[in-house]
Amino acid sequence: MAADLWKSLLQTAKEKIIQQRRASLYDCAHGYQEELIKKKLQQFPGGSINLSKEGNGIGILTLNNPRLMNAFTGTMMLELQERVTELETWKEGKGLIVCGVGNTFCSGSDLNAVKAMSNSEDGMNMCMFMQNTLTRLMRLPLISVALVQGKALGGGAELTTTCDFRLMTPGSEIRFVHKQMGLVPGWGGATRLVQIVGHGAALQLLSGAVKVDPEGALRLGLSEKTLVSSDETGSLEEARAWLSLYTEGPASVIQAVKKVVTAGKELPLEAALRTEKDVFGSVWGGPANLQALVRRPKHK
Numbered sequence: 001m002a003a004d005l006w007k008s009l010l011q012t013a014k015e016k017i018i019q020q021r022r023a024s025l026y027d028c029a030h031g032y033q034e035e036l037i038k039k040k041l042q043q044f045p046g047g048s049i050n051l052s053k054e055g056n057g058i059g060i061l062t063l064n065n066p067r068l069m070n071a072f073t074g075t076m077m078l079e080l081q082e083r084v085t086e087l088e089t090w091k092e093g094k095g096l097i098v099c100g101v102g103n104t105f106c107s108g109s110d111l112n113a114v115k116a117m118s119n120s121e122d123g124m125n126m127c128m129f130m131q132n133t134l135t136r137l138m139r140l141p142l143i144s145v146a147l148v149q150g151k152a153l154g155g156g157a158e159l160t161t162t163c164d165f166r167l168m169t170p171g172s173e174i175r176f177v178h179k180q181m182g183l184v185p186g187w188g189g190a191t192r193l194v195q196i197v198g199h200g201a202a203l204q205l206l207s208g209a210v211k212v213d214p215e216g217a218l219r220l221g222l223s224e225k226t227l228v229s230s231d232e233t234g235s236l237e238e239a240r241a242w243l244s245l246y247t248e249g250p251a252s253v254i255q256a257v258k259k260v261v262t263a264g265k266e267l268p269l270e271a272a273l274r275t276e277k278d279v280f281g282s283v284w285g286g287p288a289n290l291q292a293l294v295r296r297p298k299h300k
């Protein structure tokens with residue numbers, strides 16, 4: 001009994017490590033020093049990243065550092081990695097809403113940490129750490145939505161692009177302020193922005209550090225919808241309702257949908273087709289498929 005439990009724990013830990021390796025971009029072969037940057041980030045504490053997993057398979061990931069407009073401290077970066085690891089193995093999960101407390105989304109990296117880590121080694125390690133985490137966040141088999149209230153600036157704007165969709169509240173803004181800081185995005189935000197709005201619009205948004213309001217974001221295809229509420233509770237409720245349109249049904253099927261779409265977006269044609277075949281195989285003849293065959297629904 002104890003041996004079985006131990007074996008199953010070991011297996012889970014092994015699966016987690018393999019999954020993380022597969023989804024991560026950088027390791028020591030790229031000069032990435034994960035343990036070093038983790039120790040460094042620990043030196044800049046404050047705030048938290050909270051995760052609540054609701055019974056309906058929707059996760060709410062909340063940035064909580066209201067004193068600094070939800071800026072990312074070092075420990076928040078570390079916590080984000082932990083929460084993503086937890087979400088990767090959430091079997092019942094279907095959707096994810098990423099939001100901030102106190103009527104704002106996120107004002108980017110904590111400038112106090114940025115200043116203290118302005119040397120090249122720390123900068124590159126932090127960049128690789130955040131790209132690893134945010135790429136894993138983007139690849140979660142969950143349909144994800146960034147609920148943008150107030151401001152999403154710098155790294156906060158980059159975070160919105162890791163989600164499949166963005167919903168904005170009236171008066172909110174997304175702004176890649178990097179140029180004003182003498183920088184370009186480093187958390188993968190430029191690459192993802194090009195995928196979302198195209199090369200020309202991305203170039204304008206980054207080179208002009210343009211403030212994108214909800215109307216502009218809709219026009220660019222950066223946002224799906226402008227919500228009616230601008231308060232925290234009301235907008236979260238609206239975001240839940242919007243997301244529920246796409247998360248109806250069993251988790252195994254919703255996760256399979258996200259996996260085939262991610263493969264189609266990220267992989268060359270033949271590799272994407274092979275992934276689609278494998279994912280298809282995971283749902284074919286599964287419980288949801290067999291139940292549907294018994295029910296024989298009409299799709300009127």
Ligand SMILES: CC[C@H](C(=O)O)C(=O)SCCNC(=O)CCNC(=O)[C@H](O)C(C)(C)COP(=O)(O)OP(=O)(O)OC[C@H]1O[C@@H](n2cnc3c(N)ncnc32)[C@H](O)[C@@H]1OP(=O)(O)O
Pocket residue numbers: 067068069071072107108109110111112114151153154155156158177178181183185186187
């Ligand atoms: C660019 C690279 C990097 C990345 O991609 O990783 C970044 O993200 S760097 C950070 C980019 N973001 C900024 O530069 C934001 C700077 N802050 C602001 O523009 C304003 O504070 C704003 C618009 C967010 C809010 O303005 P408001 O007038 O409403 O409030 P306060 O300015 O009084 O802000 C309250 C309090 O929060 C502190 N704060 C805000 N953002 C940050 C931040 N990113 N890092 C550290 N601290 C931040 C601000 O200083 C105030 O604190 P106080 O002690 O009262 O001065």
